[in-house]
Amino acid sequence: MEVKRFIEEEFPIEAVSKESAKEKNIRRGQISTLHIWWARRPLGASRATNYASLIPAPRDQAERRRTERFIADLSKWDNMENYNMLGIAKKDILKANGGIPPKILDPFSGGGAIPLEALRLGCETYASDYNPVSTLILKCTLEYPQRFGHSPRKEAHGLVSPKSPNTLTKDVAQWGEWIFKKVEKEMLRFYETDRDGSIPTTYLWARTIPCQNPTCGAEIPLIMQFWLANTQRKKISLFPEVSNGAINFRIVGTGHDEMPRGFDPEKGSVSRAVATCFVCHSAVDGVTTRSLFSKGKSGNRMLAVVLRRGGEVGKTYRVATDRDSELFGEATEYLQKKRKALQDEWGVDPVPDEPTPEGKGSGAERAFSVQSYGMKEWGQLFNARQKLVLLSLSEAVRQAYPEMIQSGYAEDLATAVTTYLAFLVDKIASSSNTLSRWQSSRECVADTFSRGALPIVWDYPETNIFGGASRSYHGLFDDILLLIDRLSNIETSASVSQGSATSLPYPDSFFDAVITDPPYYDNVPYSYLSDFFYVWLKRTVGSLYPDLFPTPLTPKKDEIVAYSNMEGGLEKGKQFFKEMLGKSFSEIHRVLKPNGVSVIVFAHKSTAGWETLINSLQGSGMVVTGAWPIHTEMPGRLRASGSAALASSIYMVARKSTKISTGFYSEVRDDIKKHLEGKLDRLWGEKIVGADFLISAIGASIEVFGKYEKIIDDEGNQIQAPKLLEDVRRTVTDYAVRKVLHNGFSVEITQMTRFYILWRWAYGELEVSFDDAHKLAQSVGIDLSKEWNRGFIKKDKESIVVQGPEARDLSTISISKELIDILHCSVMLWRKGKLNELSGLLKESGFGNSDTFYRVAQAIAETLPSISTERKLLEGFMNSRERLREELREETVQKRLFE
Ligand SMILES: C[S@@+](CC[C@H](N)C(=O)[O-])C[C@H]1O[C@@H](n2cnc3c(N)ncnc32)[C@H](O)[C@@H]1O
Numbered sequence: 011m012e013v014k015r016f017i018e019e020e021f022p023i024e025a026v027s028k029e030s031a032k033e034k035n036i037r038r039g040q041i042s043t044l045h046i047w048w049a050r051r052p053l054g055a056s057r058a059t060n061y062a063s064l065i066p067a068p069r070d071q072a073e074r075r076r077t078e079r080f081i082a083d084l085s086k087w088d089n090m091e092n093y094n095m096l097g098i099a100k101k102d103i104l105k106a107n108g109g110i111p112p113k114i115l116d117p118f119s120g121g122g123a124i125p126l127e128a129l130r131l132g133c134e135t136y137a138s139d140y141n142p143v144s145t146l147i148l149k150c151t152l153e154y155p156q157r158f159g160h161s162p163r164k165e166a167h168g169l170v171s172p173k174s175p176n177t178l179t180k181d182v183a184q185w186g187e188w189i190f191k192k193v194e195k196e197m198l199r200f201y202e203t204d205r206d207g208s209i210p211t212t213y214l215w216a217r218t219i220p221c222q223n224p225t226c227g228a229e230i231p232l233i234m235q236f237w238l239a240n241t242q243r244k245k246i247s248l249f250p251e252v253s254n255g256a257i258n259f260r261i262v263g264t265g266h267d268e269m270p271r272g273f274d275p276e277k278g279s280v281s282r283a284v285a286t287c288f289v290c291h292s293a294v295d296g297v298t299t300r301s302l303f304s305k306g307k308s309g310n311r312m313l314a315v316v317l318r319r320g321g322e323v324g325k326t327y328r329v330a331t332d333r334d335s336e337l338f339g340e341a342t343e344y345l346q347k348k349r350k351a352l353q354d355e356w357g358v359d360p361v362p363d364e365p366t367p368e369g370k371g372s373g374a375e376r377a378f379s380v381q382s383y384g385m386k387e388w389g390q391l392f393n394a395r396q397k398l399v400l401l402s403l404s405e406a407v408r409q410a411y412p413e414m415i416q417s418g419y420a421e422d423l424a425t426a427v428t429t430y431l432a433f434l435v436d437k438i439a440s441s442s443n444t445l446s447r448w449q450s451s452r453e454c455v456a457d458t459f460s461r462g463a464l465p466i467v468w469d470y471p472e473t474n475i476f477g478g479a480s481r482s483y484h485g486l487f488d489d490i491l492l493l494i495d496r497l498s499n500i501e502t503s504a505s506v507s508q509g510s511a512t513s514l515p516y517p518d519s520f521f522d523a524v525i526t527d528p529p530y531y532d533n534v535p536y537s538y539l540s541d542f543f544y545v546w547l548k549r550t551v552g553s554l555y556p557d558l559f560p561t562p563l564t565p566k567k568d569e570i571v572a573y574s575n576m577e578g579g580l581e582k583g584k585q586f587f588k589e590m591l592g593k594s595f596s597e598i599h600r601v602l603k604p605n606g607v608s609v610i611v612f613a614h615k616s617t618a619g620w621e622t623l624i625n626s627l628q629g630s631g632m633v634v635t636g637a638w639p640i641h642t643e644m645p646g647r648l649r650a651s652g653s654a655a656l657a658s659s660i661y662m663v664a665r666k667s668t669k670i671s672t673g674f675y676s677e678v679r680d681d682i683k684k685h686l687e688g689k690l691d692r693l694w695g696e697k698i699v700g701a702d703f704l705i706s707a708i709g710a711s712i713e714v715f716g717k718y719e720k721i722i723d724d725e726g727n728q729i730q731a732p733k734l735l736e737d738v739r740r741t742v743t744d745y746a747v748r749k750v751l752h753n754g755f756s757v758e759i760t761q762m763t764r765f766y767i768l769w770r771w772a773y774g775e776l777e778v779s780f781d782d783a784h785k786l787a788q789s790v791g792i793d794l795s796k797e798w799n800r801g802f803i804k805k806d807k808e809s810i811v812v813q814g815p816e817a818r819d820l821s822t823i824s825i826s827k828e829l830i831d832i833l834h835c836s837v838m839l840w841r842k843g844k845l846n847e848l849s850g851l852l853k854e855s856g857f858g859n860s861d862t863f864y865r866v867a868q869a870i871a872e873t874l875p876s877i878s879t880e881r882k883l884l885e886g887f888m889n890s891r892e893r894l895r896e897e898l899r900e901e902t903v904q905k906r907l908f909e
């Protein structure tokens with residue numbers, strides 16, 4: 011008999027969302043500090059959804075509430091190592107599974123959040139990913155700490171004590187120190203302590219180009235902005251000064267010369283590749299700038315040095331001196347010698363000479379532009395001293411392994427220890443390159459991969475990793491040691507492997523659950539991004555993992571991402587994505603036990619991506635039995651980011667049950683309506699709004715129509731999913747408009763006004779892809795392509811924007827009969843203080859005394875964030891409405907009297 015799981019009926023969305031959003035702000039102890047991976051899921055949400063997928067549905071209301079509270083608690087960061095609570099969770103799971111640990115698979119494991127939490131809950135866990143860098147991360151997260159991180163006592167007694175001393179941490183720490191000493195000894199002469207005892211921790215550089223004005227030709231340091239420290243207490247900046255046709259810098263601000271009057275440190279010398287000469291003020295356009303870079307006519311200039319003094323807190327700044335450049339020059343010379351020697355020894359260039367992504371040619375051009383700036387090889391993302399340090403570290407990591415073997419380590423333990431050391435090299439590489447940024451607001455170096463892209467950076471910091479500041483050797487190493495320690499507390503290890511989810515190496519009906527988070531269209535070009543690390547890992551530990559590093563770069567062929575470099579462009583890429591995703595769902599279906607469940611996480615912002623996922627899932631023979639949106643971002647943050655994004659991830663539950671062969675459209679439609687009624691109230695109650703609400707509601711509707719093999723109408727015609735989804739969207743948007751208007755007047759308003767309200771509610775003031783905009787329009791019966799560029803709907807390349815009152819041409823709209831047009835006109839007249847005109851317009855249009863009119867204004871204002879100008883305008887207008895109404899009423903009365 012089919013036993014329903016808890017997650018198919020219930021889930022504490024709001025509580026778990028809150029914990030997940032909180033978790034995003036925690037750094038210490040996050041598995042991402044072991045090694046970066048993109049689009050990681052929060053651990054709390056993973057723990058909660060894993061657990062809820064493995065225990066049975068509640069028998070009664072009391073159990074339902076109790077379990078919901080338990081899940082909410084379990085998802086807390088602070089309960090990650092609450093052994094009491096984990097013990098209860100494990101017991102529940104064992105009980106539900108007949109006393110043996112369930113077998114769980116994540117075939118798109120990435121950084122390993124989902125399988126890690128399965129492991130923590132005592133499951134027999136299988137983790138794989140197509141990407142070899144991810145696979146190594148999985149080994150270091152889910153296998154090595156649990157296998158080797160045992161104290162002898164713990165092993166002997168089969169006991170698990172979170173407090174027992176950890177031998178793996180000890181080993182890694184010891185060999186990390188061995189490497190540090192070796193490399194520091196060799197490198198220290200390229201960094202000099204200042205006479206007053208201050209240690210340089212970071213050198214700040216700018217790329218340079220020559221001014222193109224033939225009468226000038228000065229060097230232009232490309233600087234985005236001049237701030238060095240821009241905190242509450244410290245305002246320190248570089249100040250450019252021109253003398254004799256050359257540019258020099260001074261440091262001004264707190265503790266230095268006063269900031270010159272009129273100087274704005276925000277205004278740098280370059281913006282969007284357009285550079286301005288400090289000397290003659292002529293501009294170099296973007297095309298020329300790029301061509302100077304690719305022709306090798308660019309340079310580098312050290313501008314300033316950040317220092318710390320032993321025993322003192324806080325950083326100090328000075329301009330770069332000739333001595334600083336001299337030391338750098340010596341490092342450059344030494345690099346040449348050392349690189350040559352190592353090349354002879356290793357048979358490959360120790361500085362990665364593999365090509366960077368070609369932009370267009372890779373199909374991932376959104377993420378990469380480095381080639382147009384002349385960085386054609388991965389090694390060219392580092393300056394000379396950074397290269398020197400990295401290759402010296404790599405050399406030491408390679409030497410460590412045989413040393414360990416010599417001193418009696420077993421091969422697999424030595425491999426594990428060496429891999430953590432190689433991760434440290436990766437961590438250093440990812441913060442010591444010329445695409446990292448100096449964060450003046452925090453006075454530290456920001457990691458290059460804080461975003462899933464590698465854009466050009468004009469002025470960059472170079473860390474002295476021996477200098478003891480935040481991105482120094484030990485700073486980064488401590489993160490690794492802490493994680494090994496924590497991860498070792500989990501008793502069992504996972505089975506980790508590399509491979510494509512489209513062909514899984516497991517027998518049929520093997521798993522109790524497949525819980526996974528597949529890629530989303532073209533969101534993240536994983537393989538290209540990970541090549542940054544692959545090329546270093548190949549050099550440090552490639553020989554220990556011959557199966558993972560056989561190719562020059564990471565494999566791309568079977569990666570499930572929609573790239574645009576196929577013949578047929580992005581459309582073809584999307585097609586490929588669909589097919590491959592479909593294949594992997596069929597595989598999931600195959601390896602799942604008849605009674606098993608699958609949870610699939612979806613976090614793409616587009617409705618099209620969502621529908622693709624649904625179709626692929628339907629096609630694989632699975633039936634969706636639940637869908638829960640979990641916020642993983644703080645709501646405010648996304649709104650600020652410019653284009654529409656989903657604040658939630660949808661956790662979709664599916665199973666293998668046999669489908670009902672035929673459903674009748676009219677009945678299915680009624681069932682969907684009924685099902686949605688309850689669901690929508692629930693979602694609204696859990697504060698799911700906007701695009702998240704739309705997508706979640708669609709998820710809920712599939713719980714109904716996904717049960718049928720096919721659905722036919724009265725004439726026997728088959729009804730396809732898009733038609734059903736259109737119905738669903740109509741129901742959902744209708745509900746939303748009613749809710750936004752607080753149940754008032756929604757029947758009285760026109761389609762265009764409905765659309766406007768919906769848009770502001772769903773997307774605020776963001777740009778949205780044509781496809782999503784089209785679907786929203788369709789749900790209220792508007793054909794978008796007929797409407798754009800007529801009224802407030804504007805097309806901008808592939809996106810749609812909905813204009814607010816300020817952006818519109820009032821002369822054309824004042825004659826409109828459309829509520830939203832009159833509203834826009836009214837608020838602008840109000841703002842300009844043209845109150846007579848305003849009351850004229852309100853009177854003529856008949857909206858002045860219409861409650862609907864003001865209700866709409868109120869509703870739109872409420873959907874917008876408080877900083878929005880449109881909201882402020884609407885609110886201002888509404889505040890003056892009583893007076894206006896008075897005036898209008900008086901006039902009407904007077905008119906009546908005189909008529
Ligand atoms: C959304 S990420 C998973 C993130 C993960 N849940 C985490 O928390 O770190 C999707 C993953 O799918 C992987 N992937 C892409 N194509 C694949 C394929 N054909 N087979 C298996 N994994 C693939 C990518 O390398 C990426 O790591």
Ligand SMILES: [Zn+2]
Pocket residue numbers: 221222223226227228287288289290291292
């Ligand atoms: Zn010039």
